[in-house]
Amino acid sequence: MSGLDDRGRISERLRALHRDGAGAGAARTLLEVRGLGKSFGGLRAVNDFSFEVAEGSITALIGPNGAGKTTAFNMVTGVVEPTDGSILLDGAELRGLRPDRICALGVARTFQNIRLFEDQSALENVKVGLHRRLTSGLLGALLRTRAFRDEEREAAAAAARYLDFVGLLSRGSEPAGGLAYGERRRLEIARALASAPRLLLLDEPAAGMNPQETVELMALIHRIRAAGVTVLLIEHDMKLVMEISDTIFVLDHGEEIARGAPEAIRRDERVIHAYLGVPD
Amino acid sequence: MSAPASPPAPLAPAPGPAARRPAWLLPALGWGGALLALLLVGGVGSPFLVSIALSIMLHAIFALGLNVVVGYTGLLDLGYASFIAIGAFVVSLGLVLTHQPPRDLPALPVRQLVLTQAQRELAPRAGVPLVVRERPDLRYDVVAGAEAVLDALARDVRALDAEHVRGLTFPVGQATARGSLPFAFPGGLFVLLALAGAAGAAAGVLRGFPTLRLTGDYYAIVTLGFAEIVWLVTLNEDWLTGGAFGIKLSERFRPRMFGDALYDDTWQFYGVVLAALAAAVVASWRLERSRVGRAWAAIRADETAARSSGIDVDRYKLLAFAVSGAIGAVGGGLFALKVGTIVATKFDIWLSIVVVCCLVLGGMGTLRGAVAGAALLIGLGEVLRLLSDTTSLGSWALPAEARFLVYGLVLVVVMRFRPQGLLAGRGGGGLDAGGLDALLAAPSRLFTLAGAPPAGPADAPAASAGPTDAPEAGAPSATGLEGGP
Structure with missing residues (x-):
């Protein structure tokens, strides 16, 4: 499992980076999106959208409903094929790859309308997230080889740890469909984390949460970043x-209207207009 | 179920029945009881009961095979009979085509046989009276005198058994002169069944490739079409499949096992079918609880989420088609030996529908559902067949078609009041809180977030006893990653 060790080293390096207080300027770009566009028939959902996500950062994508944020997410994760543009993860082109390949390259995501495997237990859901990092196949399962059993044991242990990480360990044997709303959001995050992503995409993780849950979610996102996972979120x-993002990109009608640090975005005229409407 | 004498439950919060009864007890009783019943029927049951049990077991194998695609992966398959047909034809063709007519006939104690008119017409052509040997099972081996007849008949599969009557008399051509049979060696049948399984898997993949993008009704319609193609090919390609006459597995084509020709009333055959069913159950159980089974369940639940979780959906669908096709074809091979005459018409849409009904009745996605559904539906069918027997019941007998009416009625009622199937519901499998905590103690090199600060008290109640309490990022991350061999 040399991939694991690599990943370990990477997160180790990242943590060192944070420790040394190296600013965002020093971090290199993990995800670079250039001229992304998507047309659904005549509708231009996303148009010439470029953005980049610095390694180790928390980056937010905001904008009014229908601005094209989720479409952009879907294109980055391969769920939707872009009409034009390019998506580079650490220099490697993601465009045209299947979602499972993109996941294997280290991009995991959650969905706006939570998509869990409802009748499976929470633990099983996380085990599915581990899928690409496990190796056993048909024969190993049929013969119950030693390698298979060892791997299963390790997978269960790892899944339990991911559950513990998001604070759901005690709910591990519940079917995902039986969890409370906030728990379901966190379970989806645990499942995504289990694929050991370098970049985690969260699509409206706080939607439907009460203030208390939102505070906990913020703490969770900080801990994810501290563990060496770069976060890109729609919210x-x-x-x-404003509280957790390093950089914010604002989309409206499929086009970027602003980018920058939270303070700058808060004061940006076009952003305010986009959200509140332009006075005549 | 009477629970074993249990200590009085303490005033623990919500003790529940599960607290007193181990989770494995009920399934163990169920499977053990089923096995015992099958062994009992095989040991002391009447031929009628044995025949029903065989039919139930074969349908249970089919239902388990279908369950891989329908239950685990969540795609409706309405053409499963095609895999059963492929297996049946592979096995019977394997037996018939490789059969060599006998050359040297051993000298044995003989006696004359009373011949039927038809047999008398054939016999003189051989020049000498037929010399036969009576066997303990009341069948006869031709020992000498009919070589010419046998040779002539050996070239035509169908003509051989035109008047096949098992028991005291037999048509000349059916005489059981033993030729050499490549698959007659003890493991020969298993070689053939393995070939059938491979053919079924190949057919499953072949059918699966063009349908990978299809789900729901569209997929079901394609399976229907595929079954129709297989059905039409087997019906019309006389040179290979015998067309509407089919292939008859007469005694000389039967594989031998422990000295006997493998007929459906032998204990050997019963044992083989029971073993095949057990193998199908164990294989399904193991697959269900593996990485492969999890991938299938994820695809069933949400294909998009499965893809985004790193599952190569196409690959795992094809794998499911292959496994499902293989199980169906192996079952089909055994089915061929049971029915004796393999004709395309036996594998029409009705067989597909009956297998789907077994699965739906018992509960999709569960092993016990597949087996119990087969037992219920096939058992019910036999009861109804008895009730429509005019010779014993006279005018009280139900019309023969009533069987299908009742089938339909039962299914409608079950679907109305218990749409998930009679025995549905995920069996146990859950860990209690203690078991979950124990998981944290095991090493897990797969956990990658070891360096993160511990969770706040809000979202991790007292779970920081493990190695997760790496304090500051500066600590040399002693967790997880170094835990390797």
């Missing part, structure tokens, strides 16, 4: 966005 909860 409507401005308190959360």
Whole structure:
């Protein structure tokens, strides 16, 4: 499992980076999106959208409903094929790859409308997230080889740890469909983390959460970043966005209208207009 | 179920029945009881009961095979009979085509046989009276005198058994002169069944490739079409499949096992079918609880989420088609030996529908559902067949078609009141809180977030006893990653 060790080293390096207080300027770009565009028939959902995500950062994508944020997410994760543009993860082109290949390259995501495997237990859901990092196949399972059993044991242990990380360990044997709303959001994050991503995409993680849950979510996102995972999120909860983001990109009608640090975005005229409407 | 004498439950919060009864007890009783019943029927049951049990077991194998695609992966397959047909034809063709007519006939104690008219017409052509040997099982081996007849008949599969009557008399051509049979060696049948399984898997992949993008009704319609193609090919390619006459597995084509020709009333055959069913159950159980089974369940639940979780959906769908096709074809090979005459018409849409009904009745996605559904539906069918027997019941007998009416009625009622199937519901499998905590103690090199600060008290209640309490990022991350061999 040399991939694991690599990943370990990477997160080790990242943690060192944070420790040394190296600013965002020193961090290199993990995700670079250039001229991304998507047309659904005549509708231009995303147009010439470029953005980049610095390694080790928390980056937010905001904008009014229908601005094209989720479409952009779907293109980065391969769920939707872009009409034009390029998506580079650490220099490697993601465009045209299948979602499972993109996941294997280190990009995991959650969904706006939570997509869990409802009748599976929480633990099993996380084990599915571990899928690409496990190796056993049909024969190993049929013969119950030693390698298979060892791997299964390790997978269960790892899944339990991911559950513990998001604070759901005690709910591990519940079917995912039976969890409370906030728990379901966190379970989806645990499942995504289990694929050991370098970049985690969260699509409206705070949607439907109460203030208390939102605070916990912010702490969780900070801990994810501290563990060496870069975070890109879509969110409507401005308190959360302003508090945790290093960089914010604002989309409206499929086009970027602003980018920058939270303070700058908060004061940006076009952003305010986009959200509140332009006075005549 | 009477629970074993249990200590009085303490005033623990919500003790529940599960606290007193181990989770494995009920399944163990169920499977053990089923096995015992099958062994009992095989040991002391009447031929009628044995025949029903065989039919139930074969349908249970089919239902388990279908369950891989329908239950685990969540795609409706309405053409499963095609895999059963492929297996049946592979096995019977394997037996018939490799059969060599006998050359040297051993000298044995003989006696004359009373011949039927038809047999008398054939016999003189051989020049000498037929010399036969009576066997303990009341069948006869032709020992001498009919070589010419046998040779002539050996070239035509169908003509051989035109008047096949098992028991005291037999048509000349059916005489059981033993030729050499490549698959007659003890393991020969298993070689053939393995070939059938491979053919079924190949057919599953072949059918699966063009349908990978399809789900729901569209997929079901393609499976229907595929079954129709297989059905039409087997019906019309006389040179290979015998067309509407089919292939008859007469005694000389039967594989031998422990000295006997493998007929459906032998204990050997019963044992082989029971073993095949057990193998199908164990294989399904193991697959269900593996990385492969999890991938299938994820695809069933949400294909998009499965893809985004790193599962190569196409690959795992093809794998499911292959496994499902293989199980169906192996079952089909055994089915061929049971029915004796393999004709395309036996593998029409009705067989597909009956297998789907077994699965739906018992509960999709569960092993016990597949087996119990087969037992219920096939058992019910036999009861109804008895009730429509005019010779014993006279005018009280139900019309023969009533069987299908009742089938339909039962399914409608089950679907109305218990749409998930009679025995549905995920069996146990859950860990209690203690078991979950224990998981944290095991080493897990797969956990990658070891360096993160511990969770706040809000979202991790007292779970920081493990190695997760790496204090500051500066600590040399003693967790997880170094835990390797």
